Amino acid sequence: MNIFQFAYNFAISCLAPMILPAFRYHERRDPEHRAALAQRLGHDKSDFAANQRPDGPVIWIHAVSVGEVKAAEAVIHALNDASLDLSYVFTTTTMTGQRHARKRFGNVMRVRYAPLDLWWTTKRFLETHRPDVLLCMETEIWPNWITIAHRRGMKIALLNGRISSRSIRSYNRIRPLIAPVLKKVDAFSMITASDARRIVRLGALEHRVRINGNAKMDSLEAEADTGALKKLEALYAIDDSVPVFVAGSIRGVEVEILMDVYDRLASRIPELVFIVAPRHLQNASRIAACARSRGVRWQYRTDLEKEGCKRVAPVVILNTIGELRHVYRFASVVFCGGSLIPLGGQNVLEPALCGKPVLFGPFMEDFQDACDLLEASGGGQYIPNGCALAERAGDLLAHPDDARRMGKRARRAVLANRGAARRHARVVAEILNLPFPE
Incomplete structure (x- = not known):
C-alpha cells in the first residue's frame, strides 16, 4: 500500500464513524434501506453460506x-x-x-x-x-x-x-x-x-x-412490448396522427429551458403532446410548478390511471420508473436531457433503437461515442441551445416524413454496431x- 492509498483509507476510516450513525437512523425506518445498509457493511443475512460455493x-x-x-x-x-x-x-x-x-x-x-x-x-x-x-x-x-x-x-x-x-x-x-x-x-x-x-x-x-x-448496443430491446405500448397509447390518448415531443431525463434548469421550447412548439403545432420525464422523480414537482407558473395545462402520468381520468392536458409529466423506454416508441421526436447544461448527457441509444430522431445538447461527454455515431448516420443531431432545439424539433414535427427517415437512420446505426x-x-x-x- 502506497502513501496515497494509506491516506485514502485513513480518511474514509475517520469519516465512517461519523457518517454511519446517520445512515443507521435513516435506514431504521425502512426495511429495504436497512437490508441495503447491512449488505454495504459486508453482512449477508440470507441463507447463502460460504460452503455453498x-x-x-x-x-x-x-x-x-x-x-x-x-x-x-x-x-x-x-x-x-x-x-x-x-x-x-x-x-x-x-x-x-x-x-x-x-x-x-x-x-x-x-x-x-x-x-x-x-x-x-x-x-x-x-x-x-x-x-x-x-x-x-x-x-x-x-x-x-x-x-x-x-x-x-x-x-x-x-x-x-x-x-x-x-x-x-x-x-x-x-x-x-x-x-x-x-x-x-x-x-x-x-x-x-x-x-x-x-x-x-x-x-x-x-x-x-x-x-x-x-455493450449497451446489445442490451437494448429490439422489439416492442406490443401490449404495454397499446395500453400506454390508450392512456395518453395518442395515435399515429398525433405529434408527440418526448424530453427524457431532464435535469436542473433544463426544466425551464424545455418549457420555453414547449411554448414555442405549441404556438407552431397546436395539437402537440409534450411528454417530459425528469431524470430523478423528485424533480417532477419542479416541472409541475414551472408549467403552473406559465398557465400551461399539465397532468402527472400517474393521474392517467385513476378511475374516470384520461389525458386532456397537452403536457404529461412522467412520474413513473421504467416507462420512458416505452414512451419513446410513440414519440415523433426525442430530446435527451442532461445535455443542455454541463452534466454529461444521458443515454441516446434507447430512442434511437426505437427508430426515433434524437436531438441532444452540446454537453454529451458521457455518451460521446453514441452521439457521434448517430450524428454520422444522420439519425441524431447536436443542438447548441433551447432556441435551436425549438427550431429543429418544430421542423421535424411539421415534416413527419423527414422525422421518420431520420429515425430509421438512427435505428440502423444502432443495429449495425451490435x-x-x-x-x-x-x-x-x-x-x-x-x-x-x-
Missing part, C-alpha cells in the same frame, strides 16, 4: 445503476451462450439498479448491494461469496476492492470501460492514488479509442487495454483461460 468459477460483477446493469446483462448472456460453467454474484450501488437487477437476475444468481470500499467490509464480502473474478462495469475504480481482490489472487477486469473528457479531469486529481491500483487490473475492455487512451494516461498498462465497443457484449465476454474467458467459441 459452486464448483466452477464465481464472478463478482458490479454495476452502479440501471444502465450499467443492462450492459452487464448483455455480457452475461454472451458468456452463457458460450456455455461456460460460471456462477455470479451481482452487486449494484443504487436502489433502482438493485431493483432492476433483482427483476432480471434474482432467480438465477445472488444479487446484493455492493460493499463500501473499506478494508473490513470488502474482506467480509469476499469471505462470504469467495469470487474468483471481479468485473467492474464502465468506470468503477475502487482502490480497496481492487487491492484486496488482487491480493487474494482474483482476476480483475473493467468491462465496457469509459472515461469521458469530463470525468478524466477529476481522475487526474487523484492519479497518484489510482495509478498503482490500475496496475493490478488484468484487463481493460474499453468502449472507444479515446476511452483507451485516457485509461492508459491514468496508469493502466497499455498491453492490457483493448477497444471492444459499447456485438460488443460478445467481445467483452471474450476478455472474461481469456483472463480465466477458458475456451471461447469463434
Whole structure:
C-alpha cells in the first residue's frame, strides 16, 4: 500500500464513524434501506453460506445503476451462450439498479448491494461469496476492492470501460492514488479509442487495454412490448396522427429551458403532446410548478390511471420508473436531457433503437461515442441551445416524413454496431483461460 492509498483509507476510516450513525437512523425506518445498509457493511443475512460455493468459477460483477446493469446483462448472456460453467454474484450501488437487477437476475444468481470500499467490509464480502473474478462495469475504480481482490489472487477486469473528457479531469486529481491500483487490473475492455487512451494516461498498462465497443448496443430491446405500448397509447390518448415531443431525463434548469421550447412548439403545432420525464422523480414537482407558473395545462402520468381520468392536458409529466423506454416508441421526436447544461448527457441509444430522431445538447461527454455515431448516420443531431432545439424539433414535427427517415437512420446505426457484449465476454474467458467459441 502506497502513501496515497494509506491516506485514502485513513480518511474514509475517520469519516465512517461519523457518517454511519446517520445512515443507521435513516435506514431504521425502512426495511429495504436497512437490508441495503447491512449488505454495504459486508453482512449477508440470507441463507447463502460460504460452503455453498459452486464448483466452477464465481464472478463478482458490479454495476452502479440501471444502465450499467443492462450492459452487464448483455455480457452475461454472451458468456452463457458460450456455455461456460460460471456462477455470479451481482452487486449494484443504487436502489433502482438493485431493483432492476433483482427483476432480471434474482432467480438465477445472488444479487446484493455492493460493499463500501473499506478494508473490513470488502474482506467480509469476499469471505462470504469467495469470487474468483471481479468485473467492474464502465468506470468503477475502487482502490480497496481492487487491492484486496488482487491480493487474494482474483482476476480483475473493467468491462465496457469509459472515461469521458469530463470525468478524466477529476481522475487526474487523484492519479497518484489510482495509478498503482490500475496496475493490478488484468484487463481493460474499453468502449472507444479515446476511452483507451485516457485509461492508459491514468496508469493502466497499455498491453492490457483493448477497444471492444459499447455493450449497451446489445442490451437494448429490439422489439416492442406490443401490449404495454397499446395500453400506454390508450392512456395518453395518442395515435399515429398525433405529434408527440418526448424530453427524457431532464435535469436542473433544463426544466425551464424545455418549457420555453414547449411554448414555442405549441404556438407552431397546436395539437402537440409534450411528454417530459425528469431524470430523478423528485424533480417532477419542479416541472409541475414551472408549467403552473406559465398557465400551461399539465397532468402527472400517474393521474392517467385513476378511475374516470384520461389525458386532456397537452403536457404529461412522467412520474413513473421504467416507462420512458416505452414512451419513446410513440414519440415523433426525442430530446435527451442532461445535455443542455454541463452534466454529461444521458443515454441516446434507447430512442434511437426505437427508430426515433434524437436531438441532444452540446454537453454529451458521457455518451460521446453514441452521439457521434448517430450524428454520422444522420439519425441524431447536436443542438447548441433551447432556441435551436425549438427550431429543429418544430421542423421535424411539421415534416413527419423527414422525422421518420431520420429515425430509421438512427435505428440502423444502432443495429449495425451490435456485438460488443460478445467481445467483452471474450476478455472474461481469456483472463480465466477458458475456451471461447469463434
